[in-house]
Amino acid sequence: MSTHAKRERLLLADLLEAAGPEAPTLCSGWKARDLAAHVVVRERRPDAAGGILIGALRSRLERVQSEYAAKPYEELIQLVRTGPPRLSPYALKQVDEGANTVEFYVHAEDVRRAGPDWTPREVDPVFADALWARTERMARVLARKSPVGLVLRRPDGRTAVARKGAPVVTVTGEPGELVLFAFGRQDAARVELDGEKEAVARVLEGRLGL
Numbered sequence: 001m002s003t004h005a006k007r008e009r010l011l012l013a014d015l016l017e018a019a020g021p022e023a024p025t026l027c028s029g030w031k032a033r034d035l036a037a038h039v040v041v042r043e044r045r046p047d048a049a050g051g052i053l054i055g056a057l058r059s060r061l062e063r064v065q066s067e068y069a070a071k072p073y074e075e076l077i078q079l080v081r082t083g084p085p086r087l088s089p090y091a092l093k094q095v096d097e098g099a100n101t102v103e104f105y106v107h108a109e110d111v112r113r114a115g116p117d118w119t120p121r122e123v124d125p126v127f128a129d130a131l132w133a134r135t136e137r138m139a140r141v142l143a144r145k146s147p148v149g150l151v152l153r154r155p156d157g158r159t160a161v162a163r164k165g166a167p168v169v170t171v172t173g174e175p176g177e178l179v180l181f182a183f184g185r186q187d188a189a190r191v192e193l194d195g196e197k198e199a200v201a202r203v204l205e206g207r208l209g210l
Contacts, residue, residue, distance in 0.1 A: 004130050005096045008104035012039070013081035015111040021073040026110040026185055035107060036076040037068035042103075043084040102134050105176065106183050113188045120190050123176045132175040135182060136160045142182040142209055147202045148195070152178045169195035169203045184209030 021033040030038070045064055068076065084090040090099065112118050123131070132154065135142075143150045143162035150162040151170040162182065171181055173191035181189035186204050193200045 003093065003097050003101075004127055005100040005104060008101060008108060009083060010081060012104050012108045012111070013077055015108055016080065017077045019111050019115065023111070024114040025107075026114050026188055027107075032111060033069050033073055033076065034065070035110060036073070036080055037065045037071075039104075039107065040068050040076060040079045041065050043088060043090045044079070101130060102138075102179060102183075105131065106179060106185070109176075109180055109185070109188070113185075120174075121176065123174065128175045131179050132158070135175060135179050139182060145207045147206045148199045150203060152182065154178070167196045167199040169193055169199050171203075182208055 016032050016036050019032045021031065021036075023032040025032060025035050027035055027038075041061070041064055083096075089095050109121075112121070135152065139152060139160045139162035146163045146165075148163075149165035149168035151168060152160045152162050153170055153172045154175060155172065171178060171191050171193055173181065173189065177189045177191050181191055184207065186206075186208065193203070195203075
């Protein structure tokens with residue numbers, strides 16, 4: 001049975017393949033080949049992937065990621081598409097779904113929205129609820145560096161307080177758009193912001209995400 005993570009993985013691979021290795025992405029400084037290398041290293045090289053979150057390991061991560069980015073692009077795409085080796089924790093369905101559903105959704109949009117003439121994806125209600133559930137759980141971590149108080153709100157009124165404080169900015173949008181906003185893609189997210197003008201400007205320029 002297909003899971004959200006598996007579906008997003010295949011979509012990401014297809015988007016990367018169609019875009020080509022030199023295509024831009026929303027990840028600052030990364031072309032499509034760099035994004036593909038990031039996905040592969042994260043799943044296949046735990047000895048280096050710690051650098052994603054731990055500053056002291058960042059130089060090793062960058063070195064290993066550069067090595068993967070230098071591989072033939074078709075090989076990289078195949079590694080993204082087929083997923084981690086069998087002994088990797090990410091090969092477990094529950095881990096894959098928990099760790100990769102949002103990861104792959106965001107990176108798929110990193111590819112889509114860096115290109116011209118993109119339009120928002122239509123996200124089915126079940127997937128939207130899955131994205132929202134993860135956003136609720138991660139909201140305070142993602143917004144820990146927000147320069148102002150931050151509230152995420154779905155159009156139906158369901159709300160997550162991402163960061164307490166004043167002044168407060170309320171960000172309203174569909175779950176997929178709120179995910180992108182909270183992961184630092186503020187400029188690309190189709191959302192409405194409500195709050196003091198200066199506070200809105202600060203949160204748009206602020207550092208959100210992991």
